[in-house]
Amino acid sequence: MQPSNLPDDHTAAMTRALLGGGIPRGVTVKRGQDRARRFAVYRNNVMHSLTQALATRFPVIERLVGTEFFTAMARVYIEQHPPRSPRLFEWGDTFAEFLRGFAPAASLPYAADVARIEYARGVAYHSADLTALSDAELSAVAGWADRARLVLHPCVQMIRSNYAIVDIWQGNQPDQAPRPIAHRAQTALVLRTPHHAIPVLSLTEAEAAMLGAILAGMPLLEAMMAAQRVDPAHSPNTLIALLHSHQTIISAQEVS
Amino acid sequence: MSQLPAQAGIGFKPQHYRGLLDTKPSLGFLEVHAENYMGAGGPPHAMLTALRADYALSVHGVGLSIGGPAPLDTDHLARLRTLLDRYEPQSFSEHLAWSSHGDAYLNDLLPLPYTEHTLQTVCDHVDQTQEALGRQMLLENPSTYVLFDTSTIPETEFLAEIARRTGCGLLLDVNNVFVSCSNHRTGARAYLDQFPLDAVGEVHLGGHEAEDLPGGPLLIDSHGREVAEPVWTLFQEVIAKTGPLPTLIEWDNDVPDLPVLLAEADRAQTILTANPKGQLYAAQ
Incomplete structure (x- = not known):
């Protein structure tokens, strides 16, 4: 065999080249053809393809920064954080963190938390198909709320922010004209409905405290008390009814 | 070989879900990319489950990286097995290409040099895949834009030898043949004359983009438009030899309305129907 200019592992040199490096020497074209142009x-x-995948996952971020900026930013992200699996729907899990540290986007300090909403919506889209508690099963939990830990559907995700991320997300949907959005802290709830819609809802501070406690595995009674500490007038039924109506309360388990 | 009907099929796109469900057009099969159905649940599985009740299915992997030197990702093989067990498709296919290196997945079908060494690696990977999936697979010829100075084996011989050693079938992408041969200034007919047609279990037809460059045309396998006329001609010539084969219309980018896709499938079906017996086998 002829000695090779290309390392035995053709994928190593080509991967470097594809993510910004020079073309490997063993790569050739026919006489008269431009090697760089063809590579x-x-x-x-x-x-x-990866920029498209990122734009599909983070459409509001693309709208907030503009397509040109987004494409340039995606290039940096792809080179630093390429997908780690052929399951592309898992990619982008570090995009919010990347945005937080990306200096050219520093004028949009809320963008990272909006990106967390968009990533969470993808997680909800692909999450498992599980059977929810029936009305009767849920009612029975009231009898042992001091020991019952609610297990929620994996589509249920909560994102706390110092910015009005739900208003920003909703105000930047394709059918929305740009409008001023008042500054306030917001907590977003992302879930998947039985009809496969994936709404982004805004939680009150008391609801956020209660949902946070449920997601942390605390007994239902403690979660309700956590909400009442934030707002003595809070009714715990609103959040439970919301979660139940979307069939996202999967089971109740005894806290050990 | 694949258990798909020897008829025309289309790649399934979610935007065509309602149209397919409501009108149930006559198609030999639907094809999906395996990796899009590797989530736990949700709409992808709901749609595929509903369509599977009415259509034969081909599962086409794009992420196994069979053409790379690294060991195959056994987690990915296990996920493929789960998917195939769930939907029981009539065919599973993958590519003579690689897409992963180390931790990075590059989301493209990348080329490899054709040597005795890479041939052995690919054969080992195909053996391992067929073993893990408990079924025969089809391996697709790639579209390529560059060559390797280390290559010593013609692509057709490379593919024939893989089929011979592993018992896998081949997926003949006629557009890829036309794209690669145009880019490398070799004859597509000569390529097809050398191709082991008796191992072909499925045909792919897709569209490409062309750019005129000083060193000759650059054809790019875009899957973003109608099948080009020279590709239809080559397809017709192949089918005249082989007789009907399961034939997929691939249109993955700038996806058109369903009727446009169905019209392409109709055109392929007309050619299949017009060649009930292949010349290759008619004499036998």
């Missing part, structure tokens, strides 16, 4: 097809395929 660039692969580079463009990788960058374009």
Whole structure:
């Protein structure tokens, strides 16, 4: 065999080249063809397909920063955080954190938390199909609320923010014209309905305290008390009714 | 070989879900990319479950990285097995390409040099895949834009040898043949004459983009438009030899309305119907 200019592992050199490095020497084209131009097809395929995947997952971020900025930012993100699995729907889990540290986006301090909402919606979309508690089963939990820990559907995710992230998310849907959004702290609830819609809802501080306690595995009674400490007038039924109406209360388990 | 009907099918896109369900067009099969159905639940599985009741299914993997030197991802193989057990498709196929290196998944079908060494690696990977999935697989010829100076084996011979050693079938992508041969200034007919047609279990037809460059045209396998006329001609010539084969219309980008896709499938079906017996086998 001829000695090779290309390392035995053709994938190592090409991966470096695809993520910004030079073209490996063993890669050739026919006489008269531009090697760089033809190798660039692969580079463009990788960058374009992954940028599209990111834009599909984070459409509000793309709208907030504009397509040109988003494409440039995606390139940096792809080079630093390429997908780690062919299951592309798991990719982007570090995008919010990346945004928080991305200096050119520093003028949009809320963007990272909005990105968390968008990632959570994808998680909800692909989450498992589980059977929820019936009305009767849920009613029975009241009798032992001091020991009952509610297990919620994995689609249920809560995102706390110092910014008005629910208003910003809703105000930047495709059908919404830009409008001023008042500054306030908001907590977002993301879930999947039985009809496969994935709404982004705003929780009051008391509801957020209660849901946080449920998600942390505390007994229902303690979760209700956590909410009342925030707001003595809070009725725990609102949050429970909301979760139950979307069939996201899966079971009640005794706290050990 | 694959258990798909020897008829025309289309790649399933979620935007066509209602149209397919409501009108139930006559199609040989639907094809999906395996990796899009590897979530736990939700709409992808709900749609595929509903459609599977009415259509034969081909599961087409894009992420196994069979053409890379690294060991196959056994978690990914297990996920494929779970998917195949759940939907019992008539065919599973993957690519003569690689897409992962180390921790990075590059989301493209990347080329490999064709040597005795890579041939052995690919055969080992195909053996391992067929073993893990408990079924025969089809391996697809790639579209390529560059070559390797280390390659010593023609692509057709490389594929024939994989089929011979592993017992896998081949997925003949006629558009990929046309794209690669145009890019490398070799004859698509000569390529097809060398291709082991008796191992083909499915055909793919997709659209490509063309750009005129000083060193000759650059064709890019975009899957974003109608099948090109020269590709239809090559397809017709192949089917005249083989007789009807399961044939997929691939349209993954700038996806058109369902009727446009169905019209492409109709055109493929007309060619299949017009060649009930292949010349290759008619004499036998």
